[in-house]
Amino acid sequence: MTTYLIESSLCLLVLLGTYRLCLENQPMHRLKRAYLLGTLLLALVGPLVSVQLPASFTTVLPTAQVVENQLSVEKVRSEAIAIGKLSTPANGNVPEPTVPAETPFWVWLYAVVTALMLARFGRNLFVLIRQIRVNPTEPYYGATLVKLPGTGLPYTFLHYLFVSDEAYRRGTIEDELFEHELAHIRQRHSLDVLLVEIVLCLGWFNPLLFWLKGAMQRNHEFLADEAVNETYLNVPHYQHLLLSKLADTLPNLSLTSTLTFNITKQRLLMMTKQTSFIRIWLTGCSTALFFGFLMILLTGAAPAQPSIFPLKSETTPRTPRPLLSVAEIEIRFGDVVVNATSRELQPEQKIKFKDLTPEQKTRVIYLEGQLPGTFNEEEFNALKNAKQYSIWVDGKRVRHFDQTTLQATDIVTYNIRRLYKHARRPDRFHYQVDLLTDKAANAFARDLQANPRLLLLTKEQMERRQAEEAK
Incomplete structure (x- = not known):
């Protein structure tokens, strides 16, 4: 929840700041209007959307840290085993998370204030609905006119136009005011x-x-003013009319679209401004690109890390396989594109092994794509x-896995991938587990043979790898 609130607030801050400036x-x-509605929707929905890559068993090489973890798998496995012993009892049942004995103070505060806000919202709705039910109504140019007792300026809610019955009967409400409210x-x-x-x-x-x-709400008033001026084509007269209504008393209902004058100066100035169609079109395109960029930042796909947290309770450390010599790699994989753990090679260049410098070739390792074995029933x-x-x-998401009919013996091999931090949610998983049955495992093995993988390590990583091999 904290991550969601931070991302949502940052999104609001950036978008509203851009709106204010531009x-x-x-x-x-x-x-x-479209920009402000998009701002609200993106701030609400964007942080909730987490695009995850589909299940795939190709080796992922995102960072040097992942490779270091891969090269020191014994240490990571021992840590995973220790964690597993603490979190999984002998009967195989996973304990439910404990609930705190006392609810934090801020939870009570949030609940109380939220209840008051909802009560205020409900009261405002009730007042409007009651006015509609107890007062006479009549159709009026596609709207429903609600005639209220007393005096006051017109205001609207949904398709209802609330006016003073006395002023309406006497005909003292200007046509421009009716047009303004009908535009709402x-x-x-x-x-x-x-x-x-x-x-x-x-x-x-x-x-x-x-x-x-x-x-x-300010932009709503600008839109309604624009509709009035497009209809009557007399901006000075409408401006004088607004100034003459400044002293009128207005209803205090936050849900209504009403003729408010606390921004009269901005409204009067806005009526005199002009802009070209080309500028509007360019601004609209720029806004769409800006929203798209923010959407990518909020919902960018998080590649999963390699299988560095296996569940297998192995007590015997694995010895790294001997490295292939430069000559062997040159003969077998000379035309294979090399990935790198640092920025030494740019991915878009797609450099093959045979095109590397002699020194770089000594730091290339062949990833054989070994899969962990099966695991026990527990x-x-x-x-x-x-x-x-x-x-x-087999590449398909399985929800409610606790109800599966599969057995441990049905799984030929597996892969566990830890999600990046920004892809996590408090109520979501921390690991993605890919299980392969016999048919899918054979297909994966053929893919590993057809697509060899080479990785260029840094000098420090290569020295560490050679030291582990020499043990």
Whole structure:
């Protein structure tokens, strides 16, 4: 949850900061509405989406640290064994996580404030619904007119237009005000407000959400003003009308689209601004690219690490296989593209082994793609802990693995890959386990033979590898 809140807040901060600097004072109100709605949706959904690579048994070479772990597999295995002894009892049942005895204070505080916000939201809805039910209504140019007692300026909610019954009967409400409120209804501005109000009830502790709500409501007023001026083509007259209404009392309902004048200066200035179609088009394209870039940052695929945390309870350390000589690699794999654990080779260059320098060739190792063996029944049952493991069988995700009919003897081999930190969620697994039955294991073995893998180590990694081989 903490990771989600941080990523969501950073997304809001970047997008709203960009809006404030580049878009807020531009007469591109439809684009700004789409931008603000996209900002809210991306901040809510983006951190929840985690694109994971499909199950694959090809060797992944993302960082030097992974290779170092791979080259010191005995140490990692011993640590995994120790952890397994602490977390998995002898009967194979995985214990459920314990619940804290006392609920933290901040949980109670959040619950109380959230309940108050929801109560306020419900009260505002109740007041509006009650006004609609107890007061006379009539159709009005695609909207529903609700005639209220007393005096006051018109305001809207969904397709309802609330007006003073007395002012309506006397005909003292200007046509421009009706057009302004009807624009709110036609463009469904209340849906935007409802969405942000619901989010505010749950995320009230984030001040950026309040700023977003204010920006949305200001832009709604700009859109309605634009509709009035496109209809009547008399900007000075409409500006004088707004100034004449500054002293009127307005209803205090956060869910309504109402004629507010605390931003009158911005509205009057915005009416005089002009922009070209080309500029709007270019700004829209730039905005789409910007959103796409942020989406990639938030939901970028996290490649899984190699199998460095096997469950197999092995007590005998494995001795690394002898390294192939430079001549052997040259003969067998001279045309194979070499990967590197550092930036010594650029991936896009696709350099083959035969094109390396003589010194670099001495630091290349052949990854034979050895798979760990099968595991016993106790280790197989440990995989049924859905909070720690995500299970794939023959390349397909298997949910509810605790209900599987497979047995430990059905699995020919397996691969366990630890997820990167940013791909984790508090309620998700920490490891992805790929299980292979007989047919899939044979196909994988053929793939390893057809696609040999070479890796260029750094000097330090090569020295460590040679030292382990000499033991």
